[in-house]
Amino acid sequence: MPRKNPDAPSRVAVVEDEVNMRGLLARILADEGYEVSSFETAEDFLRDFSPGKFAVIVQDVRMPGMDGIEMLRSVVEKDKDVHAVVVTAYSTGETAVEAMRLGAFSYVRKPFDSEEIRRVVRMAVDRFQDQGRKGKGSFAMRHIVHDSDPMREVVDLVERVASSDATVLIVGESGTGKELVARAIHYHSPRVNAPFIPVNCGAFAESLLESELFGHVKGAFTGAEGDKKGLFEIAEGGTLFLDEISEMPMSSQVRLLRVLEERAVRPVGGTGLHPVDIRIIAATNKNIEEETREGRFRQDLFHRINVVAIQIPPLRERPGDIPVLAGHFLSVYSHRTGSGVKSIDEAALRLLMRHDWPGNVRELENAIERAVALCRSDTISVDDLPKSLVRRASKAVSTTVSLLPLEGVNLDDKLADVEASYIRRALEMTGGHATKAAEILGLSFRSLRYRMDKLGISRSDTQESEEPLDE
Numbered sequence: 001m002p003r004k005n006p007d008a009p010s011r012v013a014v015v016e017d018e019v020n021m022r023g024l025l026a027r028i029l030a031d032e033g034y035e036v037s038s039f040e041t042a043e044d045f046l047r048d049f050s051p052g053k054f055a056v057i058v059q060d061v062r063m064p065g066m067d068g069i070e071m072l073r074s075v076v077e078k079d080k081d082v083h084a085v086v087v088t089a090y091s092t093g094e095t096a097v098e099a100m101r102l103g104a105f106s107y108v109r110k111p112f113d114s115e116e117i118r119r120v121v122r123m124a125v126d127r128f129q130d131q132g133r134k135g136k137g138s139f140a141m142r143h144i145v146h147d148s149d150p151m152r153e154v155v156d157l158v159e160r161v162a163s164s165d166a167t168v169l170i171v172g173e174s175g176t177g178k179e180l181v182a183r184a185i186h187y188h189s190p191r192v193n194a195p196f197i198p199v200n201c202g203a204f205a206e207s208l209l210e211s212e213l214f215g216h217v218k219g220a221f222t223g224a225e226g227d228k229k230g231l232f233e234i235a236e237g238g239t240l241f242l243d244e245i246s247e248m249p250m251s252s253q254v255r256l257l258r259v260l261e262e263r264a265v266r267p268v269g270g271t272g273l274h275p276v277d278i279r280i281i282a283a284t285n286k287n288i289e290e291e292t293r294e295g296r297f298r299q300d301l302f303h304r305i306n307v308v309a310i311q312i313p314p315l316r317e318r319p320g321d322i323p324v325l326a327g328h329f330l331s332v333y334s335h336r337t338g339s340g341v342k343s344i345d346e347a348a349l350r351l352l353m354r355h356d357w358p359g360n361v362r363e364l365e366n367a368i369e370r371a372v373a374l375c376r377s378d379t380i381s382v383d384d385l386p387k388s389l390v391r392r393a394s395k396a397v398s399t400t401v402s403l404l405p406l407e408g409v410n411l412d413d414k415l416a417d418v419e420a421s422y423i424r425r426a427l428e429m430t431g432g433h434a435t436k437a438a439e440i441l442g443l444s445f446r447s448l449r450y451r452m453d454k455l456g457i458s459r460s461d462t463q464e465s466e467e468p469l470d471e
């Protein structure tokens, strides 16, 4: 429920039991031009609260009586548009994670500086107004192409986490878009004008990784001819993306943990500490909790980086994204190569949607790039897709066998049903192209025709004109 008058000052609620802190927050926000209402307890706030009344709530977590998390839960139930900024004193990250999961917009740690509060609240208010103007989703990340509920959740979390400085752990299979998401977070964060530096933790030998990350001083080891800045210093003010973090050797993990705790780096061979101001985003395609349980990854480091976790589901669990992704890559590659390919026909699209995509979005991207190169008309068809994909997708058709009922079955009838459903599927997948359907089923064209007649599958399901059944 957006505010009635868009020019009126935005209403911000401050819910904080500690009187000095409450006063401070109220003053900072009133100076920013917001209409501020202060509340001492969650109960007081909830009595006054109604959906649409506030753009933003700045709230404490630890309060006598109802705590901030419980309050947030009850608020988001009633008002989906309100943006909560949670102020928390606890460094374990647990409450922050819980708040973000409940739908908080962002969080700020105590002690905070007033500039940080101003910035986060300004972002929250902007976002609130943006929603009011254009409806939800207007802030959607343009580059994360998606159309499925699981990805909508991911994008939503990305948006919310971007404005904070929280350390983020992105988990997902290879090719699901982990780096893309990391970049989206950076580009939507206040650090956007500072560098985004990706580093593949698995790509360096142990000693090299440390000098790469933390830098080294002249003479630290053979070949260290001068001082060298590490990526931590190079990323100053920006975001360091620690890709494949689970591949990091144990000894480097210890040093990384120290850097994250001290917010300062000590170059290899050096003694001085250089303070650094960077945000860390880490990614892994492994089950890092299992790695931790089995002693291959340090537990303390895991907790340090796992402040906000973003799980990117594999593509096979979100087939709804396939048409928009395919369309996106089609236009990218068609444009890049100057080919006139404009669309994907229905049969090809069905096949794309049925494939299980072990290589996820990257595999889809490659398939479309290849199809654009091969395509001789302006429409991609099954012919332009990799053969392996055609075969795999047909295998993915379920072969479950139901339990044998007590009264028995008529096996011939059952088998006929199975046969008919496979044939129909194959025809569907190939857009009625009987020769291709036969190929998928491992049959000759004649044998397919014979079976279709026997099972009463109409020939009108096939594209007779293109592939006459009577040769």
Ligand SMILES: Nc1ncnc2c1ncn2[C@@H]1O[C@H](COP(=O)(O)OP(=O)(O)OP(=O)(O)O)[C@@H](O)[C@H]1O
Pocket (backbone or CB within 6 Å): 143, 144, 145, 146, 172, 173, 174, 175, 176, 177, 178, 179, 180, 181, 285, 325, 328, 361, 362, 365
């Ligand atoms: N939702 C998406 N929208 C548009 N492009 C995407 C999307 N997801 C992934 N891609 C593209 O797919 C390719 C693979 O993505 P990315 O490199 O981010 O995956 P990754 O999870 O880091 O993979 P890996 O584990 O192999 O490093 C990139 O070209 C990326 O731009």
Ligand SMILES: [Mg+2]
Pocket (backbone or CB within 6 Å): 178, 179, 243
């Ligand atoms: Mg990657």
